[in-house]
Amino acid sequence: MDRQENYRKWQVSRRRLLKLAGVAGVAAVAAPLLPTLLTKIGGASAESDGTGKKASRRQWAMVIDLRKCEGCVTKDQAPQCIEGCNKEHFVPQGQEWIRVFEMEGAGGHSYFLPRPCMQCENPPCVKVCPVGATYRTQEGIVLVNHERCIGCRMCMAACPYGVRVFNWDQPENPPGATFASYSPEFPIPHRRGTVEKCMLCAHRVKDGKIPACAEACPMYAIYLGDLTEDVATNGKEVVKLSRFLADTNAFRLKEELGTRPRVWYIPGHGQESGHTVDAEHQPIKTARSWQEMEATDKKASAEDHGGH
Amino acid sequence: MEPGAEQRLEEVALRPLTHTSRGWYLWLGLLLLLTGGGFWAYSTQLQRGLAATGMRDTVVWGLYISNFVFFSGVSMAGTFVSAILRITGAEWRRPLTRVAELTTVSALLMTALMPAVDMGRPDRLLNLLKYGRLESPLIWDILVIPTYLTASAIYLYLFLIPDAAVLRDRLKGKASWLRQRLYSMVAVGWHGRPEQRRRLEIGGGVMMLLVIPIGVATHSVVSWIFGMTYRAGWNSTIFAPYFAVGALYSGMAMLITIMIVFRRVYHLEEYFTEKHFRYLSYMLVAFGVIYLYFSIAEYLTVSYKLEGGEKLLLTELFFGRYSYLVWPGFLLGQILPLLVALRWARALPILFTLTILVNAGMWIKRYIIVVPTLANPLMPYEWGVYTPTWVELAITAASFGGFALIITLFAKLFPIISVWEMTEGAEIAAAKEEPGSAAARPATLAAQSGGHGND
Ligand code: SF4
Numbered sequence: 023m024d025r026q027e028n029y030r031k032w033q034v035s036r037r038r039l040l041k042l043a044g045v046a047g048v049a050a051v052a053a054p055l056l057p058t059l060l061t062k063i064g065g066a067s068a069e070s071d072g073t074g075k076k077a078s079r080r081q082w083a084m085v086i087d088l089r090k091c092e093g094c095v096t097k098d099q100a101p102q103c104i105e106g107c108n109k110e111h112f113v114p115q116g117q118e119w120i121r122v123f124e125m126e127g128a129g130g131h132s133y134f135l136p137r138p139c140m141q142c143e144n145p146p147c148v149k150v151c152p153v154g155a156t157y158r159t160q161e162g163i164v165l166v167n168h169e170r171c172i173g174c175r176m177c178m179a180a181c182p183y184g185v186r187v188f189n190w191d192q193p194e195n196p197p198g199a200t201f202a203s204y205s206p207e208f209p210i211p212h213r214r215g216t217v218e219k220c221m222l223c224a225h226r227v228k229d230g231k232i233p234a235c236a237e238a239c240p241m242y243a244i245y246l247g248d249l250t251e252d253v254a255t256n257g258k259e260v261v262k263l264s265r266f267l268a269d270t271n272a273f274r275l276k277e278e279l280g281t282r283p284r285v286w287y288i289p290g291h292g293q294e295s296g297h298t299v300d301a302e303h304q305p306i307k308t309a310r311s312w313q314e315m316e317a318t319d320k321k322a323s324a325e326d327h328g329g330h
Numbered sequence: 331m332e333p334g335a336e337q338r339l340e341e342v343a344l345r346p347l348t349h350t351s352r353g354w355y356l357w358l359g360l361l362l363l364l365t366g367g368g369f370w371a372y373s374t375q376l377q378r379g380l381a382a383t384g385m386r387d388t389v390v391w392g393l394y395i396s397n398f399v400f401f402s403g404v405s406m407a408g409t410f411v412s413a414i415l416r417i418t419g420a421e422w423r424r425p426l427t428r429v430a431e432l433t434t435v436s437a438l439l440m441t442a443l444m445p446a447v448d449m450g451r452p453d454r455l456l457n458l459l460k461y462g463r464l465e466s467p468l469i470w471d472i473l474v475i476p477t478y479l480t481a482s483a484i485y486l487y488l489f490l491i492p493d494a495a496v497l498r499d500r501l502k503g504k505a506s507w508l509r510q511r512l513y514s515m516v517a518v519g520w521h522g523r524p525e526q527r528r529r530l531e532i533g534g535g536v537m538m539l540l541v542i543p544i545g546v547a548t549h550s551v552v553s554w555i556f557g558m559t560y561r562a563g564w565n566s567t568i569f570a571p572y573f574a575v576g577a578l579y580s581g582m583a584m585l586i587t588i589m590i591v592f593r594r595v596y597h598l599e600e601y602f603t604e605k606h607f608r609y610l611s612y613m614l615v616a617f618g619v620i621y622l623y624f625s626i627a628e629y630l631t632v633s634y635k636l637e638g639g640e641k642l643l644l645t646e647l648f649f650g651r652y653s654y655l656v657w658p659g660f661l662l663g664q665i666l667p668l669l670v671a672l673r674w675a676r677a678l679p680i681l682f683t684l685t686i687l688v689n690a691g692m693w694i695k696r697y698i699i700v701v702p703t704l705a706n707p708l709m710p711y712e713w714g715v716y717t718p719t720w721v722e723l724a725i726t727a728a729s730f731g732g733f734a735l736i737i738t739l740f741a742k743l744f745p746i747i748s749v750w751e752m753t754e755g756a757e758i759a760a761a762k763e764e765p766g767s768a769a770a771r772p773a774t775l776a777a778q779s780g781g782h783g784n785d
């Protein structure tokens with residue numbers, strides 16, 4: 023039952039709140055203050071919860087090797103990470119929790135960039151949620167409590183990576199979903215009017231399995247890592263995480279924002295290492311100067327022709 | 331006041347309460363139709379969920395949030411005009427404080443309604459109280475807007491008490507039983523006794539000092555819903571004052587519009603005079619110029635640097651897919667209305683048109699703050715598209731209808747001019763002019779033109 027541990031902690035602080043609220047008989051206007059304080063207290067005591075577990079707690083991370091990812095075009099398939107995710111989570115129609123973008127790199131060639139949730143260490147989405155429905159577990163996974171989400175979509179506005187999707191309509195659920203025991207780590211059934219996102223397969227990683235996308239990737243491009251133990255694996259090989267990142271000039275998306283993503287990318291097809299790939303939201307336009315060069319070339323050759 | 335002016339004021343101010351024209355019923359019918367349509371649209375939305383709207387994963391907010399920002403802006407009128415003018419003791423304010431405060435309350439009700447309509451899970455509204463977290467900018471709004479609403483409602487109410495007492499006494503036995511009850515309840519035993527007056531003064535004084543910072547706070551927290559994100563177009567440090575000034579501009583224009591309507595319909599020519607419109611126009615121009623300054627400061631700095639996302643946004647705003655909104659909004663809503671600084675543009679039909687244009691422009695501005703920024707891709711995907719559905723349009727129309735409806739009904743129950751404040755103003759003027767002589771009171775207009783007798 024320890025998969026429910028984090029969720030239970032929420033409930034505990036909630037119960038505490040209710041008790042306190044009862045005793046104090048606080049005015050409704052002051053109420054929002056209390057959960058905040060109590061979560062703070064609850065969070066603080068949980069971190070040093072006396073079990074001494076803190077040191078050994080896992081800190082999940084992900085590494086995506088762009089050298090290997092080919093968007094599954096060479097396999098003539100839809101991106102398998104998306105497919106794997108869809109199957110694992112019964113992702114509602116029209117949503118993609120992990121997306122694969124075709125990026126244009128310097129020099130005019132293109133490469134593929136799978137984008138799961140970055141599981142930010144300083145997650146903007148968590149900060150803005152008015153009811154604490156989005157929260158970050160102590161193992162570094164950002165989850166959504168679909169039983170609490172009010173559907174304000176503030177988190178969607180705040181996420182700088184466009185990760186979050188919304189159940190605008192009643193999503194289809196797998197048969198028997200109504201009887202499934204819901205947990206934010208494995209959010210079935212899906213509910214209308216709530217927000218959805220990639221949650222690093224929280225239900226799998228705690229059982230020692232790599233996320234569904236990583237498992238489905240035919241190129242073994244996706245690694246699950248643990249910062250505490252400093253290892254990462256794609257299901258085929260195990261690497262020393264810090265070394266792997268250092269050796270490969272790994273970078274993170276939009277690092278300048280300070281969200282401190284837990285997803286690292288290993289540059290491959292010529293993208294400048296350490297550079298934020300999508301800083302300009304468009305192909306990195308060295309092409310502009312090329313156009314100019316071309317233009318001058320043309321002009322020059324035209325002049326040549328004219329000369330003859 | 332010249333003899334008889336007091337009676338005339340009461341007659342003019344109270345007449346609409348007892349006499350109802352056919353036009354009024356037509357107007358009421360129209361507003362009820364609009365609001366009714368909104369309820370119908372909302373019930374559709376409840377059934378079908380937010381899928382009934384045009385919002386989708388990229389553009390996650392649309393008309394509702396635009397309306398929310400718009401109405402919060404309109405609500406600034408009352409606070410500013412009424413409270414600031416009262417504090418500074420501007421005598422000419424007397425006939426227009428009530429309209430201003432009423433506009434605030436009515437606009438704030440619509441402001442509060444819009445985010446609720448926008449919620450994906452309206453059934454979980456109470457979660458905001460149960461689990462509210464102070465870190466979230468949304469909670470700041472949830473705290474501040476009801477506070478502002480309460481404060482401005484109290485503020486409106488306090489200065490209504492003496493007038494309700496007048497109504498209680500004048501309409502005794504003339505109005506329906508229900509109305510008489512209402513007036514005597516609202517009047518809470520007011521008899522204008524010195525110590526009652528003193529208490530009103532203290533209470534009103536406290537409220538008017540309170541509503542100003544609360545009003546400024548409201549516009550700041552509304553802006554911070556956007557300003558606290560990383561998005562191009564929202565990621566700005568000047569958003570709070572930018573919104574506050576925009577609110578003043580928009581609210582002032584709305585106040586002028588409503589005053590012109592009341593002047594015409596309720597025959598208040600004697601009380602809403604050229605002088606009022608001149609002063610309000612000057613204030614409108616002042617806010618307009620400050621708003622322009624903020625707009626330039628905002629857009630110039632980002633367009634100079636042309637940081638990636640900002641560049642994309644600006645290009646689409648000024649030369650791309652939103653230029654058909656941006657340019658008219660800017661030229662007609664922000665530049666053209668500055669004409670009211672000139673005398674000929676203050677002819678009421680022109681002034682009316684220009685103030686309407688201001689608010690049309692401000693609404694567009696709200697829309698282009700909300701939608702294009704969301705549509706601007708964060709990752710290399712296509713621009714988001716957003717086309718409002720009839721549900722959103724109907725609810726938007728209903729919010730304007732509801733705004734007008736509240737004002738209309740209120741004006742049916744209570745005088746739209748603060749009668750007792752006018753009388754008090756006249757007394758002050760008389761005392762200044764010729765102490766002791768009631769017969770030689772200055773002409774009626776002195777009540778508005780102020781005891782100081784200068785412009
Ligand atoms: S949509 Fe749900 S998870 Fe996101 S901010 Fe609103 S309440 Fe929180």
Ligand code: SF4
Pocket residue numbers: 139140141142145146147148164180181182183184185186219281
């Ligand atoms: S990537 Fe977006 S959704 Fe994921 S943790 Fe960061 S801000 Fe939240």
